[in-house]
Amino acid sequence: MRDTDPGANEVADIMLDWYDRNARALPWRIPPGSAQPADPYRVWLSEVMLQQTTVASVKDYFHRFTQRWPTVSDLASAHDADVMGEWAGLGYYARARNLLKCARVVAWDHGGRFPDTHDALLALPGIGPYTAAAVAAIAFGRAxxxxxxxxxxxxARLYDIHVPLPAAKPALKARAAALTPLHRPGDYAQAMMDLGATICTPKSPACGLCPLRDLCAALAAGTAADLPKKTAKKPKPTRRGIVYLGRRADGAWLLERRPDRGLLGGMLGWPGSDWAETATESPPVAADWQHLAGEVRHTFTHFHLILTVRSADLPLHSRPDTGFFLAQGDFRPGDLPTVMRKAFYLVQGA
Structure with missing residues (x-):
């Protein structure tokens, strides 16, 4: 590390000047330095969607949500199934359930207005320290x-910190807190995020274009590309399961809505077995279930999943042990989470 750390005012001035000229145009943002305040609803919605998800993946979802539910009160009044259907494919479905809980608290307990402090935002359902800080800074100008x-x-690169993540998090946050300005804290926060997303990237950082290159200890030490260091992750286990895609003679599909708690909670899906080390047959109704060639592979945060797919034509009088029939005209593959959609397309291609 250098003998002299960069001053907070120096870093803030450099970053705000850089952001004024290079800010990414994103649908939930207002122009840098704008006198118009950011809409807390749009800031909050975008930050929830962006958790563990890329900007490119979020843009279309954000447009659809804000067109269909332009205010937090509109979202609070929405049917759960409609929101879960619009969220399908974005992953991490607990976010969608918490999105509705939070919208309803804001609409019903706060008169449709988001609280404007970090601690009050943190008290809302589904809002953690990061989201509370982002909304407070970007929407309300809190430092x-x-x-x-x-x-x-x-x-990690600016200060050449080699302690691996996640152990380094407190030290990194302390450094960032010391640099956070009172002036335009929302723009500054977005400037830092943009710098990491576009210049100070995980691989092959464009150090020659970085506005902080003259202050960067890791660049001076030649270690920038190696940082931040991370503790090695344990290999993910593999689980297996079976899904059953049954279609009635009138075109209705046999579906189930998964329990609110757990993976894919509240989402539509195909009836099937538990996901375990070994898959166990558990058809939802007696039928001539056909084994499809191929399999569905999907990776969740903590494990890999391999699904075997069965399909069957079901008579009109079918009485399944689990699930319900959804009429052909009401069925939209896009309402399914990605792993279930993969199974549908496998059947369609058979």
Whole structure:
């Protein structure tokens, strides 16, 4: 590390000047330095969607949500199934359930207005320290320290910190907090995130284009590309399961809605077995279930999943042990989570 750390005012001035010229145009943002305040609803919605999800993946979802539910009160009044259907494919479905819980608390307990402090935001359902800081800074101009993976990477390189993540998180946040300005904290937070997303990238950082290159200890030491260091992760286990895609003679599909708690909670899906080390047959109704060639492979946060797919034509009088029939005209593959959609397309291609 250098003998002299960069001053907070120096870093803030450099980053705000850089952001004014290079800010990414994103649908939930207002222009840098704008006198118009950011809409807390749009900031909150985008931050929830962006958790563990890329900007490119979120844009279309954000447009659809804000067109269908332009205010937090509109979202609060929505049917759960409609929201879960619009969320399908974005993953991490607990976010969608918490999105509705939070919208309803804001609409019903706060008169449709988001609270404007970090601690009050943190008290809302589904809002953690990062989201509370982001909304407080970006929507309300609070000088909160917004720490995502991009900012952690910038801090690790700026100060040449070699302690691996996640152990380094407190030190990285302390460094970031010391640099957070009182002036334009929302723009500054977004500038740091943009820097990590576009310049100070995980691989092959464009150090020659970085506005902080003259202050960067890791660049001076030649270690920038190696940071931040991370503790090695344990290999993910593999689980197996069976899904049953049954279609009635009138075109209705046999579906189930998964329990609110657990993976894919509240989402539509195909009846099937538990996901375990070994799959166990558990058809939802007696039928001539045909084994499809191929399999569905999907990776969740903590494990890999391999699904065997069965299909059957079901008579009109079918009485399944589990699930319900959804009329052909009401069925939209897009309402299914990605792993279930993969099974549908496998059947369609058979």
């Amino acid at each position: 909160e320290t917004v720490m995502d993976g991009n900012v952690e990477r910038v801090m």
